[in-house]
Amino acid sequence: MSFTSINFILFFAAFTLLYYLVQGRIQKYLLLAGNYVFYMWWKPAFGLLIFAGTAISYFCACAFDRGLWGRKKFWIALGAVYTIGVLFVFKYLDFFCGSILGLLGVAYGHSMKLLLPVGVSFFTFSVAGYLFDVGKGKIKPEKNFADYAAFVSFFPTIMAGPIGYARNFLPQLKTRHIFDLERSKRGLLRFVFGAGEKMIAADTMAIIVNTVYADAASFSNGSVLIAAMAYSLQIYFDFAAYSSMAIGAADILGFSVMENFDAPYLTRNIKSFWKKWHISLTSWLREYIYFPLGGSRKGRARTYINVLIVFGVSGLWHGAAVTFVIWGLLNGLYQVAGEITLPSRKKLRAALKIPEDGRLLVLWQMLLTFLLASIAWIFFRAGSVSQAFYLVGRIFSILTSGFGYIDPSSFGLMKRQAIVLAVFLLPYLAADVMKALRKPLPAFEKTDFTYWFIILLLMIFIVSFGIYGQGFDPQDFVYFKF
Amino acid sequence: MNMKKLRGIIAALLAITVFVAYSFYTGKLLMPKRTEYGSTWDSFLCEDRNTIDVLVCGSSLVYCDVIPAEIWEETGITSYSAAGPEQTIPISYYCIREACRTQTPKAVFLEVTGMYYDRYQKYTKVNLGYMPWGENRLAATFSAAEDREVPGLLYPLYDYHYRFFDITADEIKKNAAPDTTDILAGYTLLTQSNKMGDISYKAVNEDAGNYNDNLQYAAKLADFCSDRGIKLFLYLAPTKSRIPAALQDKMMDDLGKIKGAVVVDFNKNIDELGIDDSKDWYDPLHFNLYGARKFSSFLGSYMLSAGITPGGRANGELWSERAVYINSK
Numbered sequence: 001m002s003f004t005s006i007n008f009i010l011f012f013a014a015f016t017l018l019y020y021l022v023q024g025r026i027q028k029y030l031l032l033a034g035n036y037v038f039y040m041w042w043k044p045a046f047g048l049l050i051f052a053g054t055a056i057s058y059f060c061a062c063a064f065d066r067g068l069w070g071r072k073k074f075w076i077a078l079g080a081v082y083t084i085g086v087l088f089v090f091k092y093l094d095f096f097c098g099s100i101l102g103l104l105g106v107a108y109g110h111s112m113k114l115l116l117p118v119g120v121s122f123f124t125f126s127v128a129g130y131l132f133d134v135g136k137g138k139i140k141p142e143k144n145f146a147d148y149a150a151f152v153s154f155f156p157t158i159m160a161g162p163i164g165y166a167r168n169f170l171p172q173l174k175t176r177h178i179f180d181l182e183r184s185k186r187g188l189l190r191f192v193f194g195a196g197e198k199m200i201a202a203d204t205m206a207i208i209v210n211t212v213y214a215d216a217a218s219f220s221n222g223s224v225l226i227a228a229m230a231y232s233l234q235i236y237f238d239f240a241a242y243s244s245m246a247i248g249a250a251d252i253l254g255f256s257v258m259e260n261f262d263a264p265y266l267t268r269n270i271k272s273f274w275k276k277w278h279i280s281l282t283s284w285l286r287e288y289i290y291f292p293l294g295g296s297r298k299g300r301a302r303t304y305i306n307v308l309i310v311f312g313v314s315g316l317w318h319g320a321a322v323t324f325v326i327w328g329l330l331n332g333l334y335q336v337a338g339e340i341t342l343p344s345r346k347k348l349r350a351a352l353k354i355p356e357d358g359r360l361l362v363l364w365q366m367l368l369t370f371l372l373a374s375i376a377w378i379f380f381r382a383g384s385v386s387q388a389f390y391l392v393g394r395i396f397s398i399l400t401s402g403f404g405y406i407d408p409s410s411f412g413l414m415k416r417q418a419i420v421l422a423v424f425l426l427p428y429l430a431a432d433v434m435k436a437l438r439k440p441l442p443a444f445e446k447t448d449f450t451y452w453f454i455i456l457l458l459m460i461f462i463v464s465f466g467i468y469g470q471g472f473d474p475q476d477f478v479y480f481k482f
Numbered sequence: 483m484n485m486k487k488l489r490g491i492i493a494a495l496l497a498i499t500v501f502v503a504y505s506f507y508t509g510k511l512l513m514p515k516r517t518e519y520g521s522t523w524d525s526f527l528c529e530d531r532n533t534i535d536v537l538v539c540g541s542s543l544v545y546c547d548v549i550p551a552e553i554w555e556e557t558g559i560t561s562y563s564a565a566g567p568e569q570t571i572p573i574s575y576y577c578i579r580e581a582c583r584t585q586t587p588k589a590v591f592l593e594v595t596g597m598y599y600d601r602y603q604k605y606t607k608v609n610l611g612y613m614p615w616g617e618n619r620l621a622a623t624f625s626a627a628e629d630r631e632v633p634g635l636l637y638p639l640y641d642y643h644y645r646f647f648d649i650t651a652d653e654i655k656k657n658a659a660p661d662t663t664d665i666l667a668g669y670t671l672l673t674q675s676n677k678m679g680d681i682s683y684k685a686v687n688e689d690a691g692n693y694n695d696n697l698q699y700a701a702k703l704a705d706f707c708s709d710r711g712i713k714l715f716l717y718l719a720p721t722k723s724r725i726p727a728a729l730q731d732k733m734m735d736d737l738g739k740i741k742g743a744v745v746v747d748f749n750k751n752i753d754e755l756g757i758d759d760s761k762d763w764y765d766p767l768h769f770n771l772y773g774a775r776k777f778s779s780f781l782g783s784y785m786l787s788a789g790i791t792p793g794g795r796a797n798g799e800l801w802s803e804r805a806v807y808i809n810s811k
Contacts, residue, residue, distance in 0.1 A: 420646075449493045456501055459501055463643060469641055469643065
């Protein structure tokens, strides 16, 4: 069920009502049942997949704790191998077979065409993170199987994150959740805010992107650049929307899950960008890959290699294709290049008497970061490496051939649609600016008429201008593919 | 209950009310106005209550063939072509039920070529989307519409919100303007002539489940009419492209077993109509204006012979206007 579908609205409304009506431990079991109904709605057989992963990782953590057969680390390794093995089989086996055989000059004509379980990358990392935490002694293994199963399958976050950390989530399952009106109002506002972000901002941007990417050769260099930037905004709004809706839904049920975005496009460099984009994933990679590799503790060269490895893994996590690996490595290279050139750039600015926190510099750095990220996103979106390099080449040829003619009517948007989009983006931009300036967002849930007025306005915008219904092509959430 | 809670409830209820009202009126404003080719509910509801003697219902075989003004001029009987494009029997059932909320006809004529239609034809959204809100529309939506149409039928903005981006000021004015009676009383005027040859037989949906469903709805209609003292006529319109004879015979037999329904095949009267194959057809299924005049005149006579008499409730001025209009074409 997509969060923006009628099925989900009806399911969530009915589930929430029941959730707060039931007493004691029944609430937890109801949550578990709801999780599985949600996930199996898409494909019942994959409920078995989640259950198997849950049972095996639960057993391995408990076996580690007890030192079963005189072994401890073995059980963590076994659980991790199984968990990541499932991810590998469903997501990467075809890719690796094709790549290895390709290197050997052998054609790979037997694609297994395994259907990728939605959210497999997300819950795999949640489970693996739990096992690693248990193995390092950061948390005790969860003895209550229902609690652990509810954590793994938590429906607001299972499809596309934020990636759950057991140490933060499991304690929240220990008490019955009582209905909290202000919290629920906050959650509802967050959910509706996210729905607007997805159905208007992201899906309208997608029209521009799809139009240009379908036939880039017939667009000018400037139009290709606009499409690349539009994709940067599309993927941000799309993923941030899902996260907002997941966090909002979790809030309504009385659960706190981590924020996933913190105004990433209003950052001054790629390093900061990655601290504010898909925070749950970057935190996971930092904690379970970067730090175990030595982090920044083994000299500069090793630090740079570790950064490249982490970003390579990040690229691969996103998809089993060379384009994703290039995207990841490119971001890693940005970061490494940024670190290497930082001293000389600082010296240059000092020599030119440019204040380090001057407004113009900050704006320039934000623009450059956005452009660098946009160029990297081209590899993320493109259908092939050659298409990606072609588009990047078109953008760089602006320097020699100029922008060319940009026809606003050629992007696939109707004039009024473009105006609506521009107007609708303003509150989201304002929210990001406030986050970037570390100013708290207004607590609308504490008011009555203002709160409901905002909900009403958002709903009116969504039903009037959202991409949904017949005659439109609503996009799946981008991160569902992962 | 304290003031804060009460304020919260009032604010929530106000927001919900405004949202529902906005959705309703905006949906109505954005839906393209229909003034011909059937499903013209807005105009039908402008008819004075309880002035229609006969409802003629069904598909385009009704709104292309039956000229209510012609019937009135010949017999004084007021009628209305309450039909829709490829309207299925189940939808016709709900259509008649809904029409009887504002009218008390003496008879209902249902054209039954739809007995062999697919369960869902192409125009569900058109046939149900303009039906007034109420239990009949809801029942029809859940029992006679395909799943993918249900969201749009329950919430018209689902299907029509995209029109925000291209609707013109003229269209808005047209949609917002008050509804008026239809000068043609549901008839769609076709003047083009196409020469017709021999009778042909078309492939139809012979799915037994589908057919039996349609039969059930025809029986439900008979019960509905019987409860209200309405005479029910199940008829086949004269056409050049017909249901295969064996299937048609079976259909007429089955319909004939429905208690309280009179079953008639007007194909048998085609010679009586004096149809000129070179001038009176629009296509193998539909008469044009000239053919429809002849058929309507005949139908009017048939109604009289079947014991249907003018109700004397008609708005004489309106019907005279209708007669003058159609005679001018």
